[in-house]
Structures are given as C-alpha cells and as structure tokens.
Amino acid sequence: MNITVIGTGYVGLVVGACLAETGNPVVCADLDQDKIEGLKRNVLPIYEPGLDDYVARNQSQQRLTFTTDVAAAIARADVVFIAVGTPPDEDGSADLRHVIAVAEQIGKHMRRELVIVTKSTVPVGTAAKVAAAVSQHARLPFHMCSNPEFLKEGAAIDDFMKPDRVVIGVDSDHARSVMAELYAPFVRTGKPIIFMDIPSAEMTKYAANAMLATRISFMNEIANLCERVGADVDNVRKGIGSDGRIGPAFLFPGPGYGGSCFPKDVKALVRTASECGVPLRVLESVEEANEAQKHRLFGKLRELDSQVARARRDFQNPIARLDARRKLPRQCSESFVLGGLSGVPGGDEALHADALLAPGRRDGRIGCVHRGPPFNKQNLSAWRCGNLSSRKPWPMIDMRA
Numbered sequence: 001m002n003i004t005v006i007g008t009g010y011v012g013l014v015v016g017a018c019l020a021e022t023g024n025p026v027v028c029a030d031l032d033q034d035k036i037e038g039l040k041r042n043v044l045p046i047y048e049p050g051l052d053d054y055v056a057r058n059q060s061q062q063r064l065t066f067t068t069d070v071a072a073a074i075a076r077a078d079v080v081f082i083a084v085g086t087p088p089d090e091d092g093s094a095d096l097r098h099v100i101a102v103a104e105q106i107g108k109h110m111r112r113e114l115v116i117v118t119k120s121t122v123p124v125g126t127a128a129k130v131a132a133a134v135s136q137h138a139r140l141p142f143h144m145c146s147n148p149e150f151l152k153e154g155a156a157i158d159d160f161m162k163p164d165r166v167v168i169g170v171d172s173d174h175a176r177s178v179m180a181e182l183y184a185p186f187v188r189t190g191k192p193i194i195f196m197d198i199p200s201a202e203m204t205k206y207a208a209n210a211m212l213a214t215r216i217s218f219m220n221e222i223a224n225l226c227e228r229v230g231a232d233v234d235n236v237r238k239g240i241g242s243d244g245r246i247g248p249a250f251l252f253p254g255p256g257y258g259g260s261c262f263p264k265d266v267k268a269l270v271r272t273a274s275e276c277g278v279p280l281r282v283l284e285s286v287e288e289a290n291e292a293q294k295h296r297l298f299g300k301l302r303e304l305d306s307q308v309a310r311a312r313r314d315f316q317n318p319i320a321r322l323d324a325r326r327k328l329p330r331q332c333s334e335s336f337v338l339g340g341l342s343g344v345p346g347g348d349e350a351l352h353a354d355a356l357l358a359p360g361r362r363d364g365r366i367g368c369v370h371r372g373p374p375f376n377k378q379n380l381s382a383w384r385c386g387n388l389s390s391r392k393p394w395p396m397i398d399m400r401a
C-alpha cells in the first residue's frame with residue numbers, strides 16, 4: 001500500500017517513520033524546503049527519542065522518502081494522511097486553512113481511488129469540509145477517514161508502535177478494511193482498533209485532551225488548597241490515584257498545562273460548544289484555573305528572591321551572619337534557571353512556556369532554560385540560559401562552575 005503523509009511536522013514525521021517501519025512505502029511531503037532537505041540527510045527538525053534511528057533506517061532501506069513535491073506524492077498514493085498544523089484562530093477555533101489547502105491539492109492530483117485520512121486534530125465536521133474541497137476537483141472515488149493521533153511528545157514512537165487503542169472514524173467498508181490492514185501490525189498484542197462514525201472520532205480527540213487538561217487543573221487547585229490548609233498534596237495524590245476509578249496519571253500539580261496541543265484543543269472545543277449553544281462550563285473553568293496557575297510559580301520565585309535579599313542584608317550584619325549563611329538558599333545569584341519547561345517530559349517543545357515566563361520577563365531578573373535536549377544535570381551547561389529582558393541571543397551559562 002503506497003502511503004503519503006502531507007505535513008512533516010511532529011505528527012507527520014512520526015506517522016511516516018512508523019508506517020515505513022512496518023514495511024509500507026511511505027512518502028512524507030512538506031512545503032518547508034529546509035525541513036525536507038535536512039530530513040533527506042537524516043537531520044530531524046525536532047528532538048524525539050528514537051525517531052532519528054527510525055528515519056535513518058527506513059530512509060536507507062528506501063521505504064521512507066521526503067519531498068516538497070506534494071502533487072507527485074499525492075499522485076502515487078493509495079492512502080493519504082493529512083498531518084498539517086491546525087493552529088488556533090483569533091477566536092480560539094481551529095484554523096483549518098492548511099487542511100483545506102491540502103484537500104484541494106488532493107482533489108487535483110489524485111490518480112487512483114484514495115483513502116483520505118485526517119490525522120490533524122480537527123473539529124467535528126472537518127472531514128465533511130475536506131470531502132467537499134476534494135470533490136471540487138476529483139474525478140475518481142475517494143473515502144474519508146478520521147484517525148486522531150494520541151501520541152505524547154517524548155514517547156511518540158512507543159505510543160504509535162504500541163498504542164493503547166487506535167480510534168478510526170470511517171464512512172465506508174473500503175476505508176475500514178484498508179485502515180484495519182494498515183494498523184494490524186500495531187495492535188498484535190490485542191489492543192483495540194475502535195471503529196466508529198467520523199464525527200465521533202473527531203470529537204474523541206478533543207474530549208481526550210480536555211479530560212487530561214481537566215485533571216491537571218483540578219489537581220493544581222487541590223494543591224493550592226493543600227498548601228493553605230497544611231496538607232501534603234503528594235500524599236493526597238497517592239491517596240486518590242490508587243483508587244481504580246480515578247487512576248494515577250495526570251494528577252501531578254505543577255505550573256499549569258502548556259505545549260502545542262492542550263491550550264489550543266481546549267480553546268477549540270470550548271469554541272465549538274459555544275457556537276452550538278452548548279456551553280462547556282467545566283472546561284471554561286479549567287482554562288481559567290490554568291491561566292491563574294501559570295503565575296503561581298513566579299510568585300514562589302519572587303518569595304525566594306526576597307528571602308535571598310533579606311539573607312543578604314543580614315549577611316552585612318556580623319551578628320546575623322552565621323544564621324544568614326544557613327538560610328541563604330543555594331540559588332543565591334542574580335538569576336534563576338528553570339528546567340522542565342518543555343510541554344512534556346522528554347520532549348523539547350517549549351511552546352507557550354512564553355506565557356509561563358511573562359511575569360518573570362517584566363522585571364528581567366528571572367532566567368529561563370530555552371529549547372534544547374532533555375534537561376539533566378550532565379547537559380545543563382549546554383542549555384541556553386539568560387536574562388529575559390534581553391532580546392539578544394542568550395549567553396551560555398555553565399551552572400556547574
């Protein structure tokens with residue numbers, strides 16, 4: 001089966017490499033010439049554990065190729081995956097411009113009966129819009145399919161190769177049997193392929209991300225309350241996470257959710273709901289709680305900062321000096337370094353960390369760790385750190401010195 005994946009970003013690259021790994025001839029197409037030129041030389045635009053090996057191996061064995069010739073990639077395909085970005089529009093809804101542009105290209109250049117799969121995260125009704133855009137130009141039959149992607153950045157290969165489940169929305173037996181054949185190698189351990197209608201598949205992706213975001217905001221608010229009443233949220237987390245009805249995942253309090261998916265997907269779902277006159281009040285509160293949480297970290301850093309200032313003052317006083325030496329936090333320097341700002345552990349995407357950093361930026365005293373490989377003590381010196389008030393490239397700081 002000839003597979004073409006259009007959009008070679010995070011999702012497209014993982015999908016293309018993993019489908020090639022199971023023996024399919026795959027072409028990954030993208031408009032970004034630099035990205036494609038790099039990929040041809042096995043230079044990946046993202047950091048994702050194990051992905052470089054998959055790309056190099058499948059490229060050398062000629063199952064995986066990269067191109068900017070989107071038309072030619074469509075012409076050879078039996079199955080086309082649309083994996084372009086769906087960024088948030090000004091009103092929070094998903095911007096489908098790239099998806100529809102690709103649909104028109106597919107209609108113009110398809111040369112055989114085709115299964116068209118939306119991999120991008122798209123609102124309910126998008127497959128119908130894609131079908132309409134393809135139909136404007138198509139002379140041959142095609143079948144629509146919605147196959148949302150649940151991979152986690154940082155564990156994307158494992159998530160794709162060994163999924164908990166595969167969700168596939170179809171509107172024909174042909175699409176169903178093609179997709180069942182394609183995914184058979186990934187569900188050999190008995191994990192289910194859940195076939196459903198297309199609108200339900202489109203909704204499933206948003207509902208999944210909305211549920212996870214809800215758990216994060218819920219737990220952050222419980223943590224804030226614990227702090228106030230003298231309870232330890234870590235104990236509370238263990239106490240509730242061991243309940244089989246609740247489970248332990250996504251119950252870790254932190255500075256709020258970010259990354260390229262949760263914020264935009266929650267917004268898009270809230271937007272869809274309000275357009276339909278069915279308000280999602282719980283999710284609206286989830287967003288509100290998340291916004292507030294982003295600022296708490298800096299509140300804490302400021303508190304630490306004033307402790308440092310107080311300890312420094314005490315340091316000038318010989319009598320208080322001994323005590324001050326004990327109190328002075330080790331981070332006693334002009335800037336703080338924050339690690340773990342990527343959207344997920346093991347990933348390198350610091351998108352929307354900007355919002356998280358905004359309060360620090362105002363006084364320009366709180367440094368941050370920029371994009372880079374995963375954060376650990378060994379490679380800390382290689383991270384780009386600096387003063388956020390500067391727009392110049394940040395200097396490298398060796399924290400071990």
Ligand SMILES: NC(=O)c1ccc[n+]([C@@H]2O[C@H](COP(=O)([O-])OP(=O)(O)OC[C@H]3O[C@@H](n4cnc5c(N)ncnc54)[C@H](O)[C@@H]3O)[C@@H](O)[C@H]2O)c1
Pocket residue numbers: 006007008009010011012029030031032035070083084085086098101102119120121122149150151152153260261
């Ligand atoms: N990143 C994730 O963890 C993740 C997980 C699940 C689902 N998703 C969803 O998958 C979709 C893609 O996400 P991503 O993170 O891979 O995006 P991305 O921005 O990393 O990649 C999108 C790619 O599409 C290319 N592109 C845009 N228009 C094109 C066109 N007309 N023809 C060819 N290429 C084109 C861009 O050049 C870019 O390389 C989004 O809808 C996202 O919400 C992402």
